[in-house]
Amino acid sequence: MASGDAEAAAAFVRRFQARVFGLALSVVGDTGLAEEVAQEAFVRVWRHAATYDPRRGRVATWLLTITRNLAVDAIRLRHKHRADPEPLLRALQPAATEDPFETDPYGSDQLRAGLQALPLEQSRPIVMSVFYGLTAKEIADREGIPLGTVKTRIRRGLAKLRHELGVSDD
Template structure:
């Protein structure tokens, strides 16, 4: 007979390592899958998943079944841990010229970012065809998740200019890769 999620959480709250082990085994693939979907890399996703289970262990006593199911609670914890990780990564200093050099050279110097791109050479070639300002805006928005306002501040340009650079750069990339905006197709 399978132990309920609530019973496992109660065991975790009481400090039972067997309950924690059973809980992790039950949900490790779902937690890891969500972490990968948010942070991208598998090593980072491992760290996020571990942090999510540590937080679940720490806050197991505060779980309230009236507010949602155990899986929803755990995936919310995972999502929050992943977002914290992404935010920390975004706060790292960067040099747009170095970033563009990495993406436009023929040698990959940062495989963690490049491995997420299906066809690196095509993306590099398309980025090289963009004006430097548009390429920087697209990379900062797409890879690093910066908002147009953040890009405008970092590039020291008006907000409208940053938005235009992103829009034009993405439009040119869509044309290069022959991506259609037509949703009926």
């Protein structure tokens, strides 16, 4: 991947473009802006491929984290934070892998089910934080609830999701 080979680049883009564009669109809610974000994410990952450490995790995870960060930066810059997390919450879904080198599906059924099973008061701030890049303070202001309450709800929600994923505390 680091070699910059054109065919490898085309295969890489084809393999991940729907997931990258889908995430960007979920965050920014605007097709044109999502396209810009997705394009920049591919460029960043490709240019910095040499710094990618396979021990850090899957390439898809790295790519999607960069996509999400760029998308959040884009909406912050334009003051276009999305208000309602519930449509995204309903649309979240695991997808079968298209990558022959990665045997796991992208996303986990258990995690999706776990997130959707959380009380809305916990899943809303989690989606607003993870996907929309809002701080606990910003969520508290938007939702009209105390900052401490937001933090507690996110912590409790994440703890349940950790349990769904089988990540133990110790």
